[in-house]
Amino acid sequence: MEVNDTDVRRERCDPDRPAHPGVFLTREAGKSDHQPAGLSVDFPVSVVLPAGGTGERTGLRTPKQFCSLLGRPLISYTVQAFERVSWIQSVVVVVAEENMDLMTDVVQRFRHTKVRAVPGGSTRHRSIWNGVLALGEGEGEGAVVIVHDAVRPFVDEDLLYKIATAAKEHGAAGAIRPLVSTVIATTSEGYLDHSLERAKYRASEMPQGFTYDVISRAYQRCSESDFEFGTECLHLALQYCGTNAKLIQGPPTLWKVTYKRDLAAAESIIKDALSRSACVITGGSASGAALAGALREAVGALGTELEVVPDLRGENARCLAKEGNFILVSVGPSRPSEVEALLTELEAANRALLHPLVVIWVHMSDSDELSVSGRAAAVMDLSSAAKLRNILLYGIQLHPSKDAERWERSVSRVAELTSVLIRDRSPALVGQLLQA
Numbered sequence: 368m369e370v371n372d373t374d375v376r377r378e379r380c381d382p383d384r385p386a387h388p389g390v391f392l393t394r395e396a397g398k399s400d401h402q403p404a405g406l407s408v409d410f411p412v413s414v415v416l417p418a419g420g421t422g423e424r425t426g427l428r429t430p431k432q433f434c435s436l437l438g439r440p441l442i443s444y445t446v447q448a449f450e451r452v453s454w455i456q457s458v459v460v461v462v463a464e465e466n467m468d469l470m471t472d473v474v475q476r477f478r479h480t481k482v483r484a485v486p487g488g489s490t491r492h493r494s495i496w497n498g499v500l501a502l503g504e505g506e507g508e509g510a511v512v513i514v515h516d517a518v519r520p521f522v523d524e525d526l527l528y529k530i531a532t533a534a535k536e537h538g539a540a541g542a543i544r545p546l547v548s549t550v551i552a553t554t555s556e557g558y559l560d561h562s563l564e565r566a567k568y569r570a571s572e573m574p575q576g577f578t579y580d581v582i583s584r585a586y587q588r589c590s591e592s593d594f595e596f597g598t599e600c601l602h603l604a605l606q607y608c609g610t611n612a613k614l615i616q617g618p619p620t621l622w623k624v625t626y627k628r629d630l631a632a633a634e635s636i637i638k639d640a641l642s643r644s645a646c647v648i649t650g651g652s653a654s655g656a657a658l659a660g661a662l663r664e665a666v667g668a669l670g671t672e673l674e675v676v677p678d679l680r681g682e683n684a685r686c687l688a689k690e691g692n693f694i695l696v697s698v699g700p701s702r703p704s705e706v707e708a709l710l711t712e713l714e715a716a717n718r719a720l721l722h723p724l725v726v727i728w729v730h731m732s733d734s735d736e737l738s739v740s741g742r743a744a745a746v747m748d749l750s751s752a753a754k755l756r757n758i759l760l761y762g763i764q765l766h767p768s769k770d771a772e773r774w775e776r777s778v779s780r781v782a783e784l785t786s787v788l789i790r791d792r793s794p795a796l797v798g799q800l801l802q803a
């Protein structure tokens with residue numbers, strides 16, 4: 368993945384770089400692009416997201432929670448994962464004093480609605496305790512508090528529900544995963560002292576849930592040494608409240624972004640999720656529909672499901688709300704106005720707030736009033752305007768052929784290019800007219 372390059376990663380992580388350049392990145396407050404799972408709880412649930420660390424282990428200047436993944440800081444993805452859950456009432460994000468403005472900016476730019484930022488402490492435990500204190504007894508009484516590292520962006524509603532309900536019942540609950548490696552103890556001279564029986568142990572992950580009473584009592588009673596060196600909230604609940612946490616096996620996606628490579632891995636997971644489906648707009652012509660049909664099979668085989676519609680009018684407008692990737696098929700003379708119209712519709716539908724949209728203009732014509740260089744210039748010009756709307760515009764020129772074999776080859780090249788563009792969202796190819 369190209370983001371392994373240090374300079375590129377530094378550039379992507381620069382919080383001063385505008386993550387989204389346009390003013391068109393809007394989304395109705397409180398709404399999200401995820402389907403609710405239909406779960407509900409009959410007690411208040413609040414969340415504390417510790418985000419006050421410096422991310423030393425990444426080796427980057429920017430704390431990892433503010434590093435940008437596809438133009439959006441990691442913390443915004445984590446916040447969104449909680450905000451989209453209807454039964455979660457409020458999210459307290461704990462950030463270092465010097466990053467308060469940055470966090471306020473993230474909240475405003477990405478229209479987060481349930482979030483409040485409070486100052487962090489010198490260790491993770493101190494930050495979490497600040498977050499719990501910020502919830503306050505009034506908000507917290509009879510409530511469950513979910514604690515989740517801000518740098519674990521992939522958490523789903525189903526697990527949050529299991530953690531919240533188990534915490535309500537048992538006082539504390541936490542997610543676990545099987546150990547990948549065996550845990551060993553070493554002597555001070557660097558020799559093996561003993562090893563633990565791997566099958567008996569689990570890795571403790573996040574999220575964790577507590578009744579407000581348990582988590583606040585645990586922090587009130589714990590020692591300075593716990594605050595300074597402790598790594599486990601469930602341990603504090605056991606030691607200071609006698610509460611044995613219920614443990615729940617979570618999915619592998621719970622991992623914590625710790626090293627620089629984890630940022631690239633997280634971006635890759637986000638890209639995968641965004642490339643699962645796309646909408647092909649054929650313009651209503653028979654040859655456009657034939658190409659779309661062939662593409663649907665070929666692109667489907669590469670992992671992206673295509674929905675084919677003649678236009679985005681009436682019922683078909685649902686694609687505007689549903690999809691993040693669009694393939695516009697033009698047959699005959701180039702009409703940049705068709706692309707402009709699609710960009711305007713996407714902007715009006717407010718679909719580019721949280722992720723950049725991909726639009727691929729597939730142009731199929733031999734004879735055209737525009738020369739190849741004229742078409743390439745048109746794609747480049749349109750792409751600059753699209754970028755301001757957080758839309759990545761790419762062009763593909765398809766040369767039709769009456770020879771069945773050549774036609775099939777061209778279609779499979781369009782399918783491959785389409786898949787790569789949707790999957791990789793390469794900034795370097797934005798505005799290019801690729802040949803199929």
Ligand SMILES: Nc1ccn([C@@H]2O[C@H](COP(=O)(O)OP(=O)(O)OP(=O)(O)O)[C@@H](O)[C@H]2O)c(=O)n1
Pocket residue numbers: 416417418419420421422423424425430432461487488489490491492494495516517518623624625
């Ligand atoms: N004083 C601190 C230290 C950590 N955290 C948060 O705790 C979570 C998990 O900690 P970790 O992965 O260790 O983050 P860092 O401490 O930032 O990383 P490092 O140890 O590499 O510096 C992160 O969301 C981090 O921001 C916090 O809120 N306050």
Ligand SMILES: O=C(CO)[C@H](O)[C@H](O)COP(=O)(O)O
Pocket residue numbers: 491516571572573598599600623
């Ligand atoms: O897994 C966890 C709790 O059980 C924490 O995420 C973990 O302890 C954080 O530790 P560190 O700050 O050292 O990465």
